[in-house]
Amino acid sequence: MFRHILAATDVITQPDAPILSAVELLRQQGGHLVILHVIIPETPSPSPQTHHFATGAPVALDNAYMSEVAQALRYTYAPLLSNLSFRIHVAAGVPWQAILETAAMADADLIVLGNRSVETATQGKERIIGKVGTTVAHVVTRETCPVMVVNRPATPEQMRFGRIMVSVDFSRTCECAVCFAARLAVLHHSQVTVFHMLPVPPYPKYTPADYAADMENAQKRLADFCDPYLDGIDHTYQIQAGALPHLAIVAAADQTRTDLIIMGSHTRDQAGKWYPGSAVERTSYRAACPIMVINDPELLVQNGKNEDRLIHLFTHSSN
Secondary structure: OOOOEEEEEEOOOOOOOOHHHHHHHHHHHHEEEEEEEEEOOOOOOOOOOEEEOOOOOOEEEEEHHOOOOOHHHHHHHHHHOOOOOEEEEEEEOOOOHHHHHHHHHHHOOOHHHEEEHHHHOOOOOOOOOOOOOHHHHHHHHOOOEEEEEEOOOOOOOOHHHHHEEEEEOOOOHHHHHHHHHHHHHHHHEEEEEEEEEEEEOOOOOOOHHHHHHHHHHHHHHHHHHHHHHHHHOOOEEEEEOOOHHHHHHHHHHHHHOEEEEEEEEEEEOOOOOEEOOOOHHHHHHHOOOOOOEEEEHHHOOOOOOOOOOOOOHOOOOOO
């Protein structure tokens, strides 16, 4: 299914979670992997400089240094990629822009990223608890192909996608997520859990009768929303009441031993200002399994003139 995988890392001398996860997926299904490392210039052109990854000394950011970085990455990952198809690409610039450009050139149908940046720590910046990094946020809100976000290296069992959870809030991107989960489940003979959190108003007028009525309505709405895509697929619906979706999703995924959580991203307002979605951000920060983020291509920040490479195949409007 994923024939061209792009995995990005800002770690050079030791294996990183996104690369290890992508390698495991490659072992199981084949395909080709591009390992991307982006160097951020610390001085402007025409003579950009950076700090050497090993010594920390200032060094010219030229072809010679980029070749040295590529060689170091090959030394780190080549033993893990024996008999697998891969190449290493080193770029200079803004990480999210380089990821999008490389994904387009590689015709990537999956991008694998970590939600924590080593660069953030080395530059003395503080991470906001529960938030994904800016690189992930920019890629997720602009890329048409699925983006997998990992906290830790995925296990072989997780990369078999035997148990999939798809989180639904009835948005357009969640419809794309359900459709994508269905296609993935067919290929991997997966069990699918469709999860919905029923918001419980925090005031005493919300009675048990109100809750029962809302639960019944949510169950019917889930079936109407998902059944056209999940017909013939082993699936169940799970509804939980709560106030914090990300905590409910993570807890449900742990209880069901989920291998992969699939979520849709969201727009913030009618003007089209994008953000990854608070549930997506906070879930990917805490989940023990990989998160696959799916977008509706019509809602992306800048779709440009590029044709959608994958996700249009999984929407209700595809032929």
